[in-house]
Each structure stands twice: as C-alpha cells, then as structure tokens.
Amino acid sequence: MDLRLIQNVLAGRSEIAQWQVTERRSRRFERYLTFLKPESEREASSVRWQVWIALPPNPDGTQGEAGFTVTPVHGGPDLRVLLDAAVTSAQSAPNRAWKLPGPGDNGAAAGWRGGVVACNVAGGAATGAQMATATDFLADQQITRDPGQALHGNIALFGDAVHAAPWTRPSALELFASIDDRRLVNHRGLDLSERRTRCYAEFVLLHRGANGEESEYYDRCEAASLGELRLAERVADAADCLRDGAAAGPPPAGRLPVLIGGEYLAGLMGWYAAHADAAQHVRNIAALTLDAPVVEPCGGDRLNLSSDAIVPSLAAYRFDEHGYAACRQDFIQDGVLTALHGAGRWMQVLERQPRGQLATLVAPPGRHGAAELRHGSLEVVRFSEFHPRHDTGAFSGEIRFGWWNAPDGSRIAVKGGSVSGVLREAMTGASFSREVATVGGWHGPEWMRMHAMVAV
Amino acid sequence: MDSLIPALATAVATLERLAPNASAYARRNAGTQVRVDSASVSCQPLPPEAGFTLSAWTGDRFLEISSDDPSPEAVREATHRLADRVRHAHVDWERRIESLDRLERRFEQPMQHDPRSLSAATKIEAARALRAAVLAGPRCREAVGMVGDVHAEVVYVDRTRQMHQRLHRVRQVCLGIFADGAQQAQLHHGREAIGGWERLADPAAVAAEVVRDGPRILGAPRIPDPGEHECVFDGHFAGIFAHEAFGHGTEQDLFLKDRARGAEFLGKPVASPLVDMYDDPSNGWAASYFFDDEGVLASPTRIVEKGVLVAGLNDRHSQAELARRGQQVAKTANGRRESYDHKPYTRMTNTFFGPGDATTQQLIGAVRRGYFLTHPSNGMEDPKGWGIQLEGAMAEEIIDGRLTGKVFSPVVVTGSVPRLLQSVSGVGREVVEASLGMCGKGYKEWVKVTDGGPALRLKAVVA
Numbered sequence: 001m002d003l004r005l006i007q008n009v010l011a012g013r014s015e016i017a018q019w020q021v022t023e024r025r026s027r028r029f030e031r032y033l034t035f036l037k038p039e040s041e042r043e044a045s046s047v048r049w050q051v052w053i054a055l056p057p058n059p060d061g062t063q064g065e066a067g068f069t070v071t072p073v074h075g076g077p078d079l080r081v082l083l084d085a086a087v088t089s090a091q092s093a094p095n096r097a098w099k100l101p102g103p104g105d106n107g108a109a110a111g112w113r114g115g116v117v118a119c120n121v122a123g124g125a126a127t128g129a130q131m132a133t134a135t136d137f138l139a140d141q142q143i144t145r146d147p148g149q150a151l152h153g154n155i156a157l158f159g160d161a162v163h164a165a166p167w168t169r170p171s172a173l174e175l176f177a178s179i180d181d182r183r184l185v186n187h188r189g190l191d192l193s194e195r196r197t198r199c200y201a202e203f204v205l206l207h208r209g210a211n212g213e214e215s216e217y218y219d220r221c222e223a224a225s226l227g228e229l230r231l232a233e234r235v236a237d238a239a240d241c242l243r244d245g246a247a248a249g250p251p252p253a254g255r256l257p258v259l260i261g262g263e264y265l266a267g268l269m270g271w272y273a274a275h276a277d278a279a280q281h282v283r284n285i286a287a288l289t290l291d292a293p294v295v296e297p298c299g300g301d302r303l304n305l306s307s308d309a310i311v312p313s314l315a316a317y318r319f320d321e322h323g324y325a326a327c328r329q330d331f332i333q334d335g336v337l338t339a340l341h342g343a344g345r346w347m348q349v350l351e352r353q354p355r356g357q358l359a360t361l362v363a364p365p366g367r368h369g370a371a372e373l374r375h376g377s378l379e380v381v382r383f384s385e386f387h388p389r390h391d392t393g394a395f396s397g398e399i400r401f402g403w404w405n406a407p408d409g410s411r412i413a414v415k416g417g418s419v420s421g422v423l424r425e426a427m428t429g430a431s432f433s434r435e436v437a438t439v440g441g442w443h444g445p446e447w448m449r450m451h452a453m454v455a456v
Numbered sequence: 457m458d459s460l461i462p463a464l465a466t467a468v469a470t471l472e473r474l475a476p477n478a479s480a481y482a483r484r485n486a487g488t489q490v491r492v493d494s495a496s497v498s499c500q501p502l503p504p505e506a507g508f509t510l511s512a513w514t515g516d517r518f519l520e521i522s523s524d525d526p527s528p529e530a531v532r533e534a535t536h537r538l539a540d541r542v543r544h545a546h547v548d549w550e551r552r553i554e555s556l557d558r559l560e561r562r563f564e565q566p567m568q569h570d571p572r573s574l575s576a577a578t579k580i581e582a583a584r585a586l587r588a589a590v591l592a593g594p595r596c597r598e599a600v601g602m603v604g605d606v607h608a609e610v611v612y613v614d615r616t617r618q619m620h621q622r623l624h625r626v627r628q629v630c631l632g633i634f635a636d637g638a639q640q641a642q643l644h645h646g647r648e649a650i651g652g653w654e655r656l657a658d659p660a661a662v663a664a665e666v667v668r669d670g671p672r673i674l675g676a677p678r679i680p681d682p683g684e685h686e687c688v689f690d691g692h693f694a695g696i697f698a699h700e701a702f703g704h705g706t707e708q709d710l711f712l713k714d715r716a717r718g719a720e721f722l723g724k725p726v727a728s729p730l731v732d733m734y735d736d737p738s739n740g741w742a743a744s745y746f747f748d749d750e751g752v753l754a755s756p757t758r759i760v761e762k763g764v765l766v767a768g769l770n771d772r773h774s775q776a777e778l779a780r781r782g783q784q785v786a787k788t789a790n791g792r793r794e795s796y797d798h799k800p801y802t803r804m805t806n807t808f809f810g811p812g813d814a815t816t817q818q819l820i821g822a823v824r825r826g827y828f829l830t831h832p833s834n835g836m837e838d839p840k841g842w843g844i845q846l847e848g849a850m851a852e853e854i855i856d857g858r859l860t861g862k863v864f865s866p867v868v869v870t871g872s873v874p875r876l877l878q879s880v881s882g883v884g885r886e887v888v889e890a891s892l893g894m895c896g897k898g899y900k901e902w903v904k905v906t907d908g909g910p911a912l913r914l915k916a917v918v919a
Contacts, residue, residue, distance in 0.1 A: 028797070030799070032799065034712060034713050035713075038516070038517045039517055039518065040517055040518040040519075040520065040799055041517060041518070041519055041520070041541075042518075042519075042520040042521075042522065042799060043520070043521050043522070044509075044521075044522035044523075044797035045522070045523065045524070046507070046524040046797065047524065048503070048524070050503075065498065066498070066499065066500065066576075067498075067500050068500065068501050069501070069503040069504055071504050071506060071524060072524060072525045073504070073506050073524075073525065073526060073527075082501075085501070085576075088575070088576055089499045089500070089576035091576075092497075092499060092575070092576045092577040092580050093497040093498055093499055093576065093580065094497060095495075095496050095497060095498075096495065096496075169714070171713040171714055171715055172713045172715070200900075202898060202899075202900075204713065204715060206714055206715075206840075214714070214840070215840060215841060216715060216838075216840040216841070218838075218898070220898065220899060279495070282495045283493060283494055283495050283598050284494075284597065284598065285597060285598045285633050285635075285640065287638070287640055289638075346495075349495070384836040384837075384838060384843060384844075384845040384870075385834065385835075385836040385845055385847070389866055390642065391633065391640045391641050391642040392639075392640065392641065392865075392866075394678070394865075394866050396845075396847065396866070396868035396919060397845070397868075398836070398843055398844070398845035398868075398870040400838065400841075400843065415841075415843075416843065416870075417870065418845070418868060418870045418917075418919055420678060420682070420868065420919045422678075454678075454682060454919065456682040456683060456870070456917065456919045
C-alpha cells in the first residue's frame with residue numbers, strides 16, 4: 001500500500017466529488033528508568049493514511065461525507081472495499097456542504113516547494129519567506145539525526161540534575177521522542193509536507209522529611225524539542241519543592257488571591273479558545289458572543305488572545321488539517337471576542353474566511369512582575385487535577401503543592417485543600433505576569449493572579 | 457491474527473536463545489463510531505490498530521520492538537532487529553521470569569448480532585434516536601447521540617502459552633447541552649456492554665438521567681458551605697472513588713518505584729470494616745477479558761476485605777520483581793497495554809466496592825445535614841501521599857434524612873483516601889456498573905476500565 005495507489009483509486013471514482021489523504025509516518029523511541037536503572041527500551045514505527053471523501057452536493061445544500069484509515073496491512077482489494085463502505089456511509093451522512101482548499105485559494109498553503117510551504121493569505125502574516133525560517137521550529141534536529149543518542153544525553157542530564165539534589169531519590173523517569181512526517185494531498189492538487197518532533201518526559205522524585213515520612217513530586221512535560229523540556233531545570237525545581245514541602249501544612253481557607261501558571265493557566269485560557277471556535281458557534285452552544293465582552297474588567301489586565309501557527313509550541317504547524325496555511329488570528333482583543341477561529345468546514349458554514357485551525361494560543365505579557373503578583377497570594381505549583389468545565393467554566397483543584405505568600409512577606413509551603421472558582425468571576429481583576437513561557441500549545445504570561453478564589 | 461501465531465512462536469524461540477525470556481503480543485482493533493448532532497453526522501470506522509510487539513527480557517531490562525505490519529515477514533524482520541539489540545545488551549541468565557503453566561486456548565466473547573454486518577444507516581439511526589431522546593427534555597439546546605462498536609483480536613505467545621481472544625463491545629453515549637439565556641450546563645450519560653448490537657439499551661432509558669438532571673444543574677450554584685460534610689455517594693460516584701482509592705493505590709508496578717504507600721499497609725486496616733473492594737476482569741462488565749496482555753488468565757482479586765488491604769494488582773514483571781525481593785504476592789491478570797505498540801503496565805479492569813445491606817433511601821435517611829453526590833466526571837489520586845480528588849456534576853442537599861431538591865454544581869471531593877474510607881458508615885445493597893470509563897496511567901496509556909459499587913454513606917470534604 002502506498003499513497004500513490006490510494007490517490008489513483010480515489011481519482012478513478014467518479015461518484016466522489018472531493019477527497020483528501022493524510023499520510024502519517026511515525027517513529028517513536030522510549031526509555032523507562034527506575035531509580036536511574038534502565039527498565040525498558042522500546043521502538044515503534046507506524047504508517048497510516050487517513051482518507052476523507054465527500055459526495056457531490058445535494059440540492060438542499062448538504063453533502064455526504066465519510067472517512068477511513070488505511071494501514072500497510074491493507075492491499076488494493078481492501079482499499080476498494082473500504083472505499084465502497086465509505087461511499088455507502090457517506091450517502092447516509094449528509095452534512096452541510098463545504099469545500100477543501102486548492103492551490104491559490106485564499107488562505108491555502110500553496111504547495112510543496114523544496115521543503116518550504118508557502119501560503120496565500122490576503123493581508124495575512126505568513127509569507128513564503130517567513131515559513132522558510134519556520135521550517136525548523138517543528139523538528140528538533142538532535143532527534144531527527146540520532147534519536148537514541150539524543151535520549152541518552154538527556155538521561156545523563158537527568159542523572160546529573162538528580163545528583164545535584166542529594167536529598168532526593170529518582171524513583172522513575174520516562175523519556176520519549178517521536179518523529180512524525182505528515183503529508184497531505186487532495187483532489188484539487190494540494191501536496192504539502194511537514195516533519196515534526198515531539199518529546200515527552202515524566203519523572204518522580206522522592207524525599208524523606210524530618211518526620212520520617214516520604215513524599216513524592218511528580219512532573220511531566222511535553223515539547224517539540226528536548227531542549228524545551230528543560231529537564232534539568234524541572235528536576236531542580238522539583239527537588240526544591242520536595243525539600244521545602246516536607247513540612248507543608250494545609251493552606252489558609254477562605255477567599256484568597258490565587259496565583260497559577262504553566263499548564264493550569266494554559267487550561268483556563270483554552271476555555272476561551274474553545275468557545276471562540278466556529279464549530280461551537282455553528283451549533284449555537286458557545287458561551288461567548290461575537291463582539292461582546294468575554295470578561296468584565298475590574299482593575300486587572302485586559303485579555304488578549306490569538307492563535308498563531310508560527311509561534312513555536314506543540315500546536316504550531318505549517319499547514320492545518322485541511323491544508324490552510326499557518327498564520328496569526330487575533331480573536332479576543334481588549335476583552336472582546338472580535339473573531340472566530342476554527343476548521344475550514346465550520347468557517348465556511350459561517351461564511352467566514354478560513355484561516356487555519358487553532359494553533360499556538362498566544363497572549364501578550366502582563367504589566368506586573370511575578371514577584372509582585374506573588375505577594376499576598378496562594379501560589380499553587382501543582383494541583384492533582386485542574387481544568388475548567390467546558391460549559392460553565394467552573395473549576396476546582398486539590399493542591400498537591402504550593403506556597404502561601406503571606407502579606408507580611410513570609411513564604412510557607414502548603415499542600416492539601418482545594419481551590420475553586422468560576423472562570424468569569426476569576427478573570428475579573430486578574431493580572432498577568434511580564435514573564436512569559438511556552439507550555440504545550442500556550443505561549444504567554446507565565447503566571448496569572450486571580451482575586452478572591454475559594455480555598456477550602 | 458490467528459495465522460500469525462506460528463511466526464510469533466518462532467520469534468520467541470529465536471529470542472530465547474539469546475535472552476532469559478521473550479514474548480510476543482499482537483492486537484487488531486476494529487469497529488465503528490457514529491456521532492450525530494445538529495450540525496454534523498458521521499459514521500466512521502475506528503482507526504484500525506493492528507500490529508505486534510516482540511519483547512525480550514535480558515534479566516536487566518526489557519527490549520521491545522513494535523511494528524504495524526502483522527505479517528510473518530515483518531515478524532521475521534523485527535526478530536532480527538531485536539536479536540541484534542539483545543546481542544549488544546548485558547544479559548543476566550540468573551534473572552529469568554518464571555513461566556506460566558502450559559496453555560493453548562482460544563476464547564471469544566459471545567455476540568448474537570454482529571454490528572459489523574449492519575449498515576451505516578442503521579447505526580446512524582440508533583444515534584439519532586439517542587439524540588432525540590435527549591432533545592425531548594426541557595431547555596435542551598443541543599444534544600449529541602453517539603453509538604459505537606469495538607472488536608479486538610488479541611494474541612499472546614511465549615514459551616508456554618499460545619493464547620488468542622476475540623473481544624466485542626458496544627457503546628451508547630448521549631450528551632445534552634441545556635441553556636437558559638447565556639447560562640449553559642452540559643451532562644452526559646451512557647453505557648458500554650460486552651457483546652453485539654443486541655446489548656444496546658432503549659435510548660430513552662440511556663437518556664433518562666440526562667433529561668432529568670440536566671435542567672436541574674442549569675444555573676445551579678456551588679455548594680454554599682464548602683468543608684467536611686456527611687455525604688452519600690450514589691453507586692457511580694462510589695465507583696470512581698473505588699477506582700481512584702485502592703485501584704491506583706495498589707498497582708504494584710508503583711511498589712517497585714516506592715511510589716505507593718499501600719505497600720506498607722498490606723495486611724493492615726485502611727478502611728471501615730464495612731468496606732470490601734475488588735478488581736475483576738472476569739465478571740462480565742465492559743472491561744472484561746479472558747487473559748491480560750501478558751497471557752495471565754483473568755480472575756477476581758479481592759483488594760480490601762472488611763476494611764483490611766489484603767492484595768494488590770500486578771503485571772508479570774512487578775510480581776516477579778517483588779517475589780525476587782522476598783515479597784510473595786499473588787499473580788493477578790492486570791498487565792495491560794494501551795495498544796500493540798505500548799508498554800505493559802499494571803492496570804485496573806472492573807474495580808468496585810462490594811455490596812452491603814442498606815437501601816440508598818436508608819443511607820440518605822440517616823443523614824441529618826449533608827449532600828447526595830451523583831454524576832461523577834473524573835478523579836485523580838496520589839498513591840504516595842494518599843490525597844484524592846473526585847469531581848462530579850451534581851450534589852443535592854440532604855436535610856433531616858430527605859433530599860430537599862436543592863442542587864449544586866459542579867462538586868469536588870478532596871481529602872485523604874484512608875480517612876474517607878474509614879469514615880464509611882453505610883453501604884448500599886445494589887452494586888451498579890459505571891461502564892463508560894477509560895483510565896490513564898498518570899496522564900497517558902489509556903485503557904478501557906469500568907468501576908462501580910453500591911451507594912456509600914461517608915464523611916467527605918466537598919466544595
């Protein structure tokens with residue numbers, strides 16, 4: 001099985017009006033260590049072709065759609081069987097008609113040009129030259145050259161960082177790297193490729209406190225490159241938290257300013273991105289209204305959010321799932337939802353120009369230094385689990401580790417208890433840090449201070 | 457997959473000339489997922505997961521190679537590559553993992569009406585019926601109906617075992633989004649069951665709780681007096697508690713990493729004497745199988761007996777390693793992989809509290825002031841620190857032994873696992889299965905699980 005065969009079979013079916021094939025070739029390298037001793041080493045490889053088809057539009061403005069996945073196991077006859085089943089399925093699945101982009105369309109990536117994807121965006125930010133500089137940001141050359149050696153080097157880095165904190169024991173490390181090649185072709189002649197790498201680290205440190213009780217610190221991170229994992233820095237932070245947290249007690253209760261950062265801040269901001277998604281607006285279930293304020297400002301920083309595919313992060317891309325080019329889309333400006341983002345199909349339904357699916361979620365730096373924001377706040381370093389409910393934006397999280405930065409300037413380690421709130425209230429008067437960070441698909445302020453959250 | 461067994465057996469024999477233990481695992485997943493909402497309809501085959509892993513234990517570490525090409529040629533090629541890696545590794549022949557009894561078996565879960573023989577139109581109609589049942593409820597702005605079927609074929613081969621199983625499961629899930637002006641609330645419910653299309657339930661029955669409770673949580677405030685309260689968990693909420701408490705807390709691969717405090721409490725009381733807890737991949741619930749991904753036959757494990765922690769769950773490596781350290785722990789069938797190309801870990805299956813003798817009404821009747829918690833959504837536990845967090849969509853006020861009808865949403869339970877378990881003062885008599893679960897190891901390695909239990913009365917910190 002190969003891409004050309006799939007393309008030929010699709011092109012030969014006159015009842016199919018549109019098609020797209022996404023080829024994904026993936027190699028994964030994994031290392032597992034227990035107390036710095038290797039426990040397991042794994043390698044996995046896979047190839048698959050995701051096929052999407054649409055039938056000609058019906059008079060009522062709908063079109064039948066279906067998708068399926070082809071693997072190396074499938075032969076030519078299997079492909080025909082899968083395709084027949086997909087056509088039958090599509091006849092039973094009418095959806096609002098929309099069109100895949102083609103070369104030269106507004107917003108579409110322009111095509112394969114020797115490793116560079118250029119794009120046409122009317123008045124947009126992306127140009128061929130910018131994309132040329134961006135080709136490297138998706139892939140860590142250290143990994144693509146020699147993944148085994150790259151992992152080995154970072155395991156050594158982890159070991160060194162652990163040895164620099166002799167009060168800890170390194171219970172576990174899981175370190176993965178993957179190389180993913182994606183190629184997208186469609187019936188209109190788009191032919192786009194990108195290579196990206198992903199790295200994942202998960203580690204646990206142990207520390208026995210003066211009371212004889214042992215506690216653990218669990219951390220995990222994912223990034224496009226091994227350097228962005230900042231493994232040594234994370235281990236050092238974890239070791240400090242373990243040492244300082246050995247005598248941690250419960251946090252103060254009541255309504256308190258709460259400082260959060262990292263993945264938790266990214267998760268809260270992700271709620272706004274989810275409700276600015278065209279798919280939610282098509283279904284009339286978005287909690288945000290276009291051209292209306294998303295937050296009632298009350299002395300805090302104004303909220304500004306953009307999707308920017310060429311700001312490096314795990315969500316960055318050179319072209320989106322349907323071939324729209326990387327670009328920047330501002331959707332919340334000065335606390336008002338000014339635009340929608342989303343997959344091309346939903347933007348077309350809303351009769352808006354598609355500009356690519358959600359990419360790196362970007363916010364500008366805030367006005368305050370982190371030290372200033374910390375003062376008088378409950379600073380949560382780790383929750384057990386923390387994410388807002390999709391419908392109401394309500395959130396709760398048990399505190400695994402944090403600091404009570406008392407108004408008198410003292411700093412006391414805390415654990416246990418929980419923080420609860422609702423996003424709309426939490427963001428009223430919220431302040432962002434000047435310091436910025438990239439976490440997963442988020443690039444923006446490293447910290448946010450929310451006022452008057454409920455701590456129990 | 458059946459036809460691959462000879463090639464896998466040859467691979468195992470070849471690798472065992474170089475390393476103390478070798479095994480092979482192959483899996484093929486197939487099925488359909490159907491989704492209907494106001495803006496889209498889709499009926500798609502699940503992305504096929506088909507491939508194999510060859511594994512060699514050098515006495516020092518596991519070396520594994522996975523391929524998505526389950527053909528004899530690909531097995532031969534992977535054998536050569538893995539053999540080459542073993543030759544370059546340190547091998548300790550003294551540290552052999554004990555073999556299981558010799559067994560060659562084929563198993564299949566019964567299925568009367570194979571969903572694979574049904575048309576897309578039939579499946580879409582089933583999802584539409586589910587959606588319609590939710591839309592019939594008051595203040596429902598949008599509803600989603602989902603129906604699916606999953607079929608897995610699994611092969612495990614080592615020196616003494618050649619096992620093959622076919623597993624079949626169907627799923628119904630509905631989601632309602634209720635709205636009143638700008639206020640929204642969403643609630644989902646569903647079920648999974650082993651078998652074929654005949655196991656689908658009446659759509660109205662599946663949607664009933666969503667239709668009843670969705671409008672009730674719309675605009676509901678948070679609990680006004682967060683803190684410790686007398687609570688009653690319904691069977692589903694009790695289930696997620698079982699899973700998080702001494703499900704994760706007794707996974708013995710964590711014992712090897714000194715990550716589970718449960719290791720120090722085996723044989724000791726950790727809960728009220730009213731509490732029994734089990735993990736059972738053989739009880740017929742939706743996460744059941746005949747053997748785990750390391751060829752161990754499924755059987756029940758009693759984890760907590762009358763409040764005493766009596767057993768943990770393990771995979772073969774953790775059991776062997778604990779035995780090597782002098783801890784004799786019974787082998788359990790809990791070695792599971794997310795897919796053919798993931799590592800095996802100790803994982804739960806169907807985890808639940810055992811029944812008591814009270815009705816839910818009796819449990820509520822004994823609460824002077826507290827909350828009845830339902831519609832759990834997710835949870836997280838810390839096996840080392842024994843902290844726990846459970847989240848749910850609804851808490852209903854109880855005053856003087858009666859539900860007042862006042863509803864709060866969402867709700868979160870936090871606290872210490874043993875403190876919660878020791879506070880259990882009543883256990884219901886009807887065990888219910890919460891069949892929709894998926895479980896991650898940390899935040900990855902997702903496998904199918906269920907949980908469940910009877911209603912429980914206990915003291916919990918809620919907010």
